[in-house]
Amino acid sequence: MSLSIPSPANFIEDIIVEDLKSGKRTNVHTRFPPEPNGYLHIGHAKSICLNFGIAHKFADFNGLCNVRMDDTNPAKEDIEYEDSIKADVRWLGFDWEDREYYASDYYQKFYDYAIDLIKMGKAYVCELTAEQMTEYRGTLTEAGRNSPWRDRPIEESLDLFARMTAGEFPEGKMLLRAKIDMSSPNINMRDPAIYRIRKIPHHRIGDKWVVYPMYDYAHPLSDWIEGITHSICTLEFEDHRPLYNWFLETLELPNRPQQIEFARLNLSYTVMSKRLLLQLVEAKFVDGWDDPRLPTISGLRRRGYTPASIREFADRIGVAKADSIVDINLLWFCIRDELNATAPRAMAVLDPLKVKITNWPEGKVEMVQAQINPNDPEAGFREVPFSGELWIERSDFMEDPPKKYFRLAPGQEVRLISGYYVTCTDVIKDDEGNVVEIHCTYDPESKGGTTPDGRRVRGTIHWVSAAHAVDAKVNLYEHLFTRENMTNLPPDTKPMDFINENSLEVSSAKVEPYLQSIDAETRVQFMRHGYFWPDKESSSDALVFNRIVGLKDSWGKKKK
């Protein structure tokens, strides 16, 4: 009986399907191999979803995906990063079961293979200095020259490598190099370094080793050791592929993994490089790695994005080899689409203006029924207190409104969501002419939002009873950078020139009491504003909400 092969969704799956059909492979095994030297961002999420997604899709073919810490550089890596990486992958919804690996666990094997290479005459200990190395390497257009140590006896290299490993030499003194071709047009093949001396304790295995393998050497071997079939990485490794293959072929390892490269994710109005992200964090432009403005997984999580919305996004952007910049609107669409269906509604006034209803019975408080989610009648109702003094949004009143402004204005009637119709009768101003309060009358017949005469009211606005309002701090986020394309900057500019100084706006809001009772995981829609959820620092007596994403705003757009 033959298993049915899934239909491919991108060029990588095309390759996998071909391999399965041709019999080149009988199973599918991928891996996510981060270096624990920074926090994961949404670009990594693309890779995580791709690798785990393939494993899941090809489950009938033993589809599996490992997590492997690519920890070959003790100078940059740390346990803190490992922990955050694992937490992020798990949060995204993926399970690597017991397949949590570390390149550092393979060091002995790497070492043994290195000795094999030396014995084969395919690697040698080189004593050129770093500067000499650069000089001997040649340039993009000129061939390199052979190192004077290239043809030293195998026994000598063996001895020297053993002594390097024993710690006899200082850093930079010697290097183990692969013997390939100094005149290769591919610079990666010009006798690349495969081991260097680093007298720094490794965060996991301490000072067991003083020689550390290079990525180009460790990666193919790690893949091979784990039985990886398809080793997916980003485009910049494309010209490392001949080297990846060279190690596996030279060592005559059977059933070799295949490296496949795809384009990394870029998003409009933000940056994805670890270096830049680190700079933003260290310069305190942002509040740590989980700042909600950052495209880090932890930032997106703190902002309120759901794992499902990020997976959906990863699915929609596709996988290809062309450099691209994905419109941030697509990410926004994904989270809106999910939350529109699931988020309970509530009312919050972000920029409050006092409204007094002059014909409302003194001191009367009425509980009105409001739908929790009008798009989901099953969700039921919540009670909201209504009274003669309310807060409304400052932008929902205009003394001299333009045409087609449906909200409150002198003499204009508006519907208060789930409450009553009110008509503006007076505008109260301070000495400087600022509107400080407005007076309205309400129509007792309009309770709940409709009247017996069925008259039409174009404007519907949200409100909060002043006496019952709860104060809340609300964080409103904008793009981190002002420039859409941050991957290609104009001459003589640098990323920081485009930092958006107004990427965070804090508002002192008045919110309905219901919001005091929601739990820390609940994402709510502040009607007519967007989707919000409690910040990690929020508490029931000091509410703090983060705006995950705003609602689409065709009126605001039209005004521009």
Next chain:
RNA sequence: UGGGGUAUCGUCAAGCGGUAAGACAACGGAUUUUGAUUCCGUCAUUCGUAGGUUCGAAUCCUGCUACCCCAGCCA
């Protein structure tokens, strides 16, 4: 001037010699107690460009152009 890649709608992206999917964005219009949602409709005679092969080309061939990556003892 070497090597490796990529070019299909504003942005992603299908297409694999048989006559340009889809999504986001945008723009109309309907519905609406969120100017949200939903719903209907519009949005590439053309696939970087110039030739060639073919009955037929985004798909094959040739030339050209643009952009990205590579000269760490980083990954």
